[in-house]
Amino acid sequence: MKILVVCGHGLGSSFMVEMNAQEALRNINAPSDIEVEHSDIMTASPDMADLFICGRDLEENAERLGNVLVLDNILDKDELQEKLEAKLKEDNLI
Numbered sequence: 286m287k288i289l290v291v292c293g294h295g296l297g298s299s300f301m302v303e304m305n306a307q308e309a310l311r312n313i314n315a316p317s318d319i320e321v322e323h324s325d326i327m328t329a330s331p332d333m334a335d336l337f338i339c340g341r342d343l344e345e346n347a348e349r350l351g352n353v354l355v356l357d358n359i360l361d362k363d364e365l366q367e368k369l370e371a372k373l374k375e376d377n378l379i
Contacts, residue, residue: 294325
Protein backbone atom coordinates (compact mmCIF):
# COMPACT_ATOMS: atom_id res chain seq x y z
CA MET A 286 0.00 0.00 0.00
CA LYS A 287 1.16 3.49 -0.79
CA ILE A 288 -0.05 6.62 1.01
CA LEU A 289 0.49 10.07 -0.47
CA VAL A 290 0.12 13.14 1.73
CA VAL A 291 -0.77 16.21 -0.32
CA CYS A 292 -0.78 19.93 0.39
CA GLY A 293 -0.88 23.10 -1.67
CA HIS A 294 2.80 23.21 -2.56
CA GLY A 295 4.11 19.78 -1.55
CA LEU A 296 6.63 21.22 0.86
CA GLY A 297 6.13 21.98 4.55
CA SER A 298 2.78 20.72 5.73
CA SER A 299 2.68 17.57 3.59
CA PHE A 300 6.20 16.65 4.71
CA MET A 301 5.24 17.17 8.35
CA VAL A 302 2.09 15.04 7.98
CA GLU A 303 4.15 12.39 6.15
CA MET A 304 6.47 12.13 9.15
CA ASN A 305 3.49 12.03 11.54
CA ALA A 306 1.82 9.34 9.42
CA GLN A 307 4.95 7.19 9.55
CA GLU A 308 4.97 7.54 13.34
CA ALA A 309 1.26 6.72 13.53
CA LEU A 310 1.75 3.60 11.40
CA ARG A 311 4.47 2.41 13.78
CA ASN A 312 2.23 3.14 16.79
CA ILE A 313 -0.60 1.00 15.43
CA ASN A 314 1.73 -1.81 14.31
CA ALA A 315 0.79 -1.42 10.66
CA PRO A 316 2.57 -3.59 8.08
CA SER A 317 6.07 -2.28 7.43
CA ASP A 318 5.60 -2.36 3.66
CA ILE A 319 3.19 0.61 3.72
CA GLU A 320 4.96 3.50 1.99
CA VAL A 321 4.29 7.15 2.82
CA GLU A 322 5.37 10.05 0.61
CA HIS A 323 4.30 13.66 0.08
CA SER A 324 3.47 15.82 -2.93
CA ASP A 325 1.58 18.89 -4.01
CA ILE A 326 -2.12 18.54 -4.78
CA MET A 327 -1.85 19.73 -8.39
CA THR A 328 0.57 17.03 -9.58
CA ALA A 329 -1.04 14.24 -7.56
CA SER A 330 -3.03 11.75 -9.63
CA PRO A 331 -5.18 8.75 -8.68
CA ASP A 332 -2.55 6.27 -9.87
CA MET A 333 0.12 7.66 -7.55
CA ALA A 334 -1.19 6.04 -4.35
CA ASP A 335 -3.80 3.80 -2.77
CA LEU A 336 -4.70 6.39 -0.15
CA PHE A 337 -4.32 10.16 -0.10
CA ILE A 338 -4.22 12.35 3.01
CA CYS A 339 -4.97 16.07 2.97
CA GLY A 340 -6.30 18.87 5.13
CA ARG A 341 -9.94 19.95 5.12
CA ASP A 342 -8.98 23.01 3.02
CA LEU A 343 -8.05 20.75 0.08
CA GLU A 344 -10.92 18.28 0.40
CA GLU A 345 -12.83 19.50 -2.65
CA ASN A 346 -9.72 19.52 -4.85
CA ALA A 347 -8.67 16.07 -3.59
CA GLU A 348 -11.98 14.37 -4.42
CA ARG A 349 -10.66 13.62 -7.92
CA LEU A 350 -7.95 11.41 -6.39
CA GLY A 351 -10.37 8.77 -5.12
CA ASN A 352 -9.57 7.30 -1.71
CA VAL A 353 -8.93 10.37 0.46
CA LEU A 354 -8.51 10.67 4.22
CA VAL A 355 -9.33 14.27 5.21
CA LEU A 356 -7.89 15.79 8.37
CA ASP A 357 -9.75 18.54 10.22
CA ASN A 358 -6.47 19.62 11.84
CA ILE A 359 -3.23 18.59 10.13
CA LEU A 360 -1.31 19.27 13.35
CA ASP A 361 -3.39 16.81 15.39
CA LYS A 362 -1.39 13.58 15.58
CA ASP A 363 -4.19 11.82 17.46
CA GLU A 364 -6.72 12.57 14.73
CA LEU A 365 -4.29 11.33 12.09
CA GLN A 366 -3.57 8.11 13.97
CA GLU A 367 -7.26 7.43 14.71
CA LYS A 368 -8.30 7.96 11.08
CA LEU A 369 -5.40 5.93 9.70
CA GLU A 370 -6.11 3.08 12.08
CA ALA A 371 -9.81 3.07 11.16
CA LYS A 372 -9.01 3.11 7.44
CA LEU A 373 -6.48 0.27 7.70
CA LYS A 374 -8.93 -1.80 9.75
CA GLU A 375 -11.63 -1.12 7.16
CA ASP A 376 -9.25 -2.38 4.47
CA ASN A 377 -8.25 -5.42 6.60
CA LEU A 378 -4.61 -4.33 6.72
CA ILE A 379 -4.39 -4.42 10.52
